[in-house]
Structure formats: structure tokens, C-alpha cells
Amino acid sequence: MSVNRNKPHVLVLPEDDANSDVANGFHLEIHQVRQMQVLPVGGGWTKVLNCFETDHICKMEANPNRFMILLIDFDGHEDRLDQAMAVIPTRLSDRVFVLGAWTKPEKLKGAGLGSYEAIGRAMAKDCREGTRTIWEHDLLRHNASEFDRLHNRVWPFLA
């Protein structure tokens, strides 16, 4: 029932509604719908990290089938990824992914990439087709290494 905890599954922890909408678009494009779950919004990137630390680390340690995506805004800060990675225990780092717009998803929308759901769909399409059409966008290309990890570790059980 719900997400099948006995199979590999991914929980998405979005920073705000815009990121949640992007995740919805991604979710609509995958085949194994029940292997992904978008959680309630964190209400800010620091709250996402706090929530991850307090609620999810112990659950991930108890369940090796669990993967997590922290969907946060980078707000133009180059050290945002390092700050996020700092709260992820090394033993879990291969199952946690930190992704997000370089500034805010609003900028992606403003850049003519369509609605938030359309952006999420395009991200899934890139995963499905092995392309980087949207992931190469100026506001997303900083995710390259995380995208590669995601594509290798998570996409296979969502496709």
C-alpha cells in the first residue's frame, strides 16, 4: 500500500509550492507512480534540511530501499550544495540527492520553459530519453553531477 517500502522508492522533499509543482510534473511522467511520493513542502531550504535531519535520516537508515530528493532553491549561492550535503550522513549520501533551480523556479518559468509542471515533465523526459535538454539550461546545469547520480540510481526503478 502507498509507496511500496519493500521496493526501491524515492521521497521528494520540496522547498515550496513551486518546487512541489515541478515534482508533480515529473511524477506524472513516470511509469512506476507508486515508487515515488512528493511530501508536503518544507517552507524554505533550511527547513527542508532540518526536516530531513529530524524526520528522515533514521527512516532511511532503517530502510535501504529509500531514496530522497531534496528539492531546494539555490538562490544564486554556489555553496548551497555543500551546505546541504553537510547535513547528509556519509553513509546515506549515495541515496540522497540535492536538486533545484540556480535561483528560483519562478525564474525557470520566466525563462520560457513553461509551467512548473511542464518543467517537471521536461526533466522526466530527459531522464527517459537520456538527453539533457532542460538540464543544460543555465538555471539547471549546476545540477549536472546530481542529475547523473539520479539518472543512474533512481530513474531505473521509476521508468
Next chain:
Amino acid sequence: MGGRAAVAPASAVILVFGIGRIEQARFCERGCAAEPVRATKRAIISLVIRRLYVHNFRCLENFELSVSGQSSVLLIGKNGSGKTTVALVLEILQRIARGTNRVGDLVKPESRGRADVPVRFEIEVGIGGKIYEYVIALELPEGFKELRVLEEKLAVGGVPAYTRDVAQVNLAVPGPEHGAKPGTDARGKPISAAALMSGAARFRIDWHLVALPIVQGRSETDPIFIFKRWLARMLILRPIPALIAGESKQKTLEPNIRVTDFAAWFTGLLASAPAAYAKIDEYLKQVMPDLKDIQNPVIGKDSQNLAVRFSNEQGTLSVPFEDLSDGEKCFMICAVVLAANEAYGPLLCFWDEPDNYLALDEVGHFVLALRQAFQSGGQFIATSHNPEAIRRFSSENTLLLHRRNHLEPTQVRRLDQLDVHGDLVGALIRGDVQP
């Protein structure tokens, strides 16, 4: 039923009945067991409501629901904001297409917002690449106790299939055939609008009767037939699982709103499209991994009874349908909606609060399965107060219905046009989301 006189044009089949529900040939016309689902899906390659306009009906005044281009839409708003009234309007249109033709059985005078203004329903829908527009306006002249039809029209691609002014119906002759360009005859020659509506097909009917159920298409490719079948097959759902039993004596492709005829719908779907079982099975096994199968054996003359079997390494358990939990019955309904949309859709599915009866961890998956299924055809419209259901839609496909008080009409705005910052659900809880 008492018949009423009518002058039938040679080129159209018109059956005029008295008041009440028209039962003639429904089973055949709607394509159930006697007429298996067939080419409809190929003919109807796309379907979306482009526009639903309602005026002077309950809280809906000059109300326009613009859902064009959206395969799924969520309606949110406070209690009494008009969400369910939208479903009620669709239900009225559906009942017309399913054969209820007496105005008094469809809309009561008390449903009007203002006494001196006609009630007006307009629906514009794209079916198979053509735009169908149906309009009906109802009024209550002084001294009347029952509303009467003031105006009625069905147009295809902007060309009237018929128009009606009070009792006078003008049927386009010849009607544009499906597959032919609207406004052309069977040989493709243009027909002027004046010629279309000129005299040959005029007749009068009781002004308390709606014309749409009475005017019959000449074939399955006739636009009148196509539109009526689409309207009749809309799925408007507000299930009450406790009232749903497993026994069926009939087959249908047109479930009622409470889905109390679920077993007849299940039976009708599989009689029309046996392959639909694969879709039902696929969905249900994701939700209930120990599902073995669904059985529907004959238990008497013309009667069948649903039972659901579960199995694992411990053995097999057969559960009568009525003994399933309310939530499990909703999973069954969802499975049949998905299968129906594939088998005889694309359909419009309006589900009033689909999250009802579901466990919190199931709501998101349930809504997402419906949204995903209708991406490839048809349209899914839901209402909800449930945070998890609301989160599974986005600002671009969420409409807020709002009413300042009971004396003012409903306003509708798309969420991405509103000034909502931060967490939407939090803002809804605080009552901060307003047009």
C-alpha cells in the same frame, strides 16, 4: 407516456414523447451489450470541455469555467462556494442526454438566482477535432409554475445542428455528418446557414420539454448522436460506498452519481470491452498486491454478483463486494474509471472529493493515477478540501471558487493568477486565499 404531434422532416428521425424519461433504445444507443464499444475511440481522438457557462443558477451567475487545454483540473474553495453546484450543472446536462426531457424534472424554479432572468447553461466541448456547443436557457413567465425552454441550440463547428426558440425547433437539414466538414452536405458541397435552417425541418414541441433527448441522430456518425452519447457518458461521481453492493441485474456504461450501480457498470464495461479487465487488474494489483482476481458469476436469472479474491502463500480468500471497505470500493471505482476511459473514452470524469474514504497515504497516489490516465485523452475534474489531494495538483490547474456571502455569486480564479505566497495549504487553512 402521451405522445405529442410533430412534423418530422424526411431527413431526420424525430421521436417525440410525452413527459419523463425516454427509455427507447437506450441500451442500443449508448453502446452496451447489444452494441459493443467499437469505433468511437478512433473517431473521438480528443475531448476536453473548452468552456462551461452558467447564469442565474443557484450561486452561479455569469459564471464561466475555463478549463480548455487542461487534462486535469482541481476545484477548491470554502464550503458553499459552488464546487458541487458545478457538478450539479453537469449532472443536469447529463440527465438531458440520458433522456430526461421534462424541464420540471431537471431544474426547479427555486434554483434560479433571480426571478426576472433566465437560467442559462452553455457547454462547449471538443470531440474528435470538432467543437460542439450546446446552449439551453430556461425561463418562468408570469403565471407559470414550471420553467419552460426559452432557447436551445446545438452547433457543431459553429454551424447549427438545430436551434430552438420557445416551442419552435429548427433542425438543420441535412445535418453535417461526422467526418464531413460542418456546413457541407454528404457530398461535401457547402450549405448556407440560411439553407441549413430554412423551413424543411421546423416543428413545434411542448415548451416544457427539452429538445435534445427528442431529436435523434440518424446514425452513429451524426453530430447529434455523438454529442448526446458523449454527454450521457460523462462520469459524474460522488460515490457512497456503503450503498454499493455487488449484485447486478443489468449492464450499463452510464453509472449514476452515487455509483450504486457499480456492479452493473463493471458488468457492462466488460461485456462491451473484455480487455478492460487487464487495466482494472493492473491498477488494483498496485494498490492491493494480494488481489487475485474479481469474479462476477451468474447467480440467477439475469443476475450476477461480484466477489473479490485475495491470495498469498497462506491461501485464498473470497470477499463479497459489499464486504470490502469503503476505501477499497473507491479503488474499484477508480480502476473502472481508468479502464472505461481507455475502453469507451475519452471521457469527462468529474469526481467530487475523490479523497473521501481514503487513507492519507493513498490520497496522493489515487489522485495522481487519475491525473496521469487522463493525460492521454479525456478530462478529469476533481473537487477537494484534502491537503494531500490539493498538493497533487499545481497552481496552473487549480481553480479557486469563492463567494463573499450567500447573497453574492461565485467568483472563479486560477490559482496562478492569485497572490498566494508560501504554502498553499497553510494559506487555505488560514483562510487567506481569496480572489
